[in-house]
Amino acid sequence: NAGVTQTPKFRVLKTGQSMTLLCAQDMNHEYMYWYRQDPGMGLRLIHYSVGEGTTAKGEVPDGYNVSRLKKQNFLLGLESAAPSQTSVYFCASSYLSRGLAGGSSYEQYFGPGTRLTVT
Amino acid sequence: QQQVKQSPQSLIVQKGGISIINCAYENTAFDYFPWYQQFPGKGPALLIAIRPDVSEKKEGRFTISFNKSAKQFSLHIMDSQPGDSATYFCAATYTFGGATNKLIFGTGTLLAVQP
Numbered sequence: 313n314a315g316v317t318q319t320p321k322f323r324v325l326k327t328g329q330s331m332t333l334l335c336a337q338d339m340n341h342e343y344m345y346w347y348r349q350d351p352g353m354g355l356r357l358i359h360y361s362v363g364e365g366t367t368a369k370g371e372v373p374d375g376y377n378v379s380r381l382k383k384q385n386f387l388l389g390l391e392s393a394a395p396s397q398t399s400v401y402f403c404a405s406s407y408l409s410r411g412l413a414g415g416s417s418y419e420q421y422f423g424p425g426t427r428l429t430v431t
Numbered sequence: 432q433q434q435v436k437q438s439p440q441s442l443i444v445q446k447g448g449i450s451i452i453n454c455a456y457e458n459t460a461f462d463y464f465p466w467y468q469q470f471p472g473k474g475p476a477l478l479i480a481i482r483p484d485v486s487e488k489k490e491g492r493f494t495i496s497f498n499k500s501a502k503q504f505s506l507h508i509m510d511s512q513p514g515d516s517a518t519y520f521c522a523a524t525y526t527f528g529g530a531t532n533k534l535i536f537g538t539g540t541l542l543a544v545q546p
Contacts, residue, residue: 316474343532352440354520354536355475370533402474406532418463418524418532422474 314338316423318403324429325393333388333426335403343406344386345370345420346378348399355402361386393430401426434458435523437537444544450508452540454521457502461523465534466495466506469518478519479506511544518542 316337325331335344342363347355357370361380375397377389386405390397404420436455444450456464465480481488481495481504488495494507508515521537 345533352538354437354538355534356536357533360533404474418465418480419477420532420534422467422476424472424474 316403316405316421318401318423318426320426321424322427324431325390326431327394329393330389330391331393331428332390333401333403333428335386335388335405335423336384337386337403337405337421338384339405339421340383341405341407341421342383343420344380345404345406346376346386346388347402347404348372348397349402349425350399358388358401390428393428395430397428398430399428401428434535435521435537437521437540439540440538441541442543444508444511444542446511446513446544446546448511448544450511450515450542450544451505452519452521452542453503453505454523454537455501455503456523456535458523458525458535459502460525461535463524464495464497464504465522465524466493467520467522467536469520469539471517475520508542511542513544513546516542516544 319334345360346358349355356372359378361367364383367378379387403423406420466478467475468478469475479490483499492509497504519540522534524534
């Protein structure tokens with residue numbers, strides 16, 4: 313049981329380049345989230361998904377797109393990277409409702425993060 | 432708009448001492464308040480959580496104190512150990528109705544426990 317995995321772990325982009333970050337979870341969670349973490353800002357929600365084929369905007373969605381074609385995967389795309397998108401990106405997942413195995417239904421399980429630098 | 436305010440930004444505590452981190456929230460609809468612990472190079476992990484129907488929750492050396500009227504909650508780490516050195520985030524969300532479990536995080540507190 314790998315939990316939540318993210319690829320790649322590190323990436324350096326030049327301004328204007330595009331890339332996709334992949335998040336995968338093997339816990340059969342309904343909900344998935346993408347956050348960015350910046351010094352002094354905590355974690356801010358970029359986009360989230362409440363199920364396969366559905367996505368929604370979070371607190372800081374501009375410049376990012378997401379897709380949830382399979383329940384276990386949540387992709388975060390940067391179409392034209394900007395230096396302001398230099399950050400550490402975390403994916404998380406959680407259950408939909410109380411009562412399922414694994415503990416609290418509201419706990420979010422985080423991946424190890426992707427450190428992205430845009431020059 | 433920052434809906435969860437966390438302080439202090441950093442904290443240095445001697446081994447065996449008590450670490451206290453405070454958070455305040457604005458949205459009275461919040462009904463679930465977790466604390467996450469993050470070690471360098473790792474993702475955050477749930478440490479302890481509380482609902483506003485209780486004023487305190489204790490798990491081992493970690494205690495959450497909750498003051499609903501003041502809209503404040505705090506994390507107390509008793510007998511702090513060097514292994515507790517990490518960044519701690521408070522968070523809040525609401526869980527009723529069509530809630531999507533979106534967490535609003537505080538800005539984090541970097542705790543260093545000196546041996």
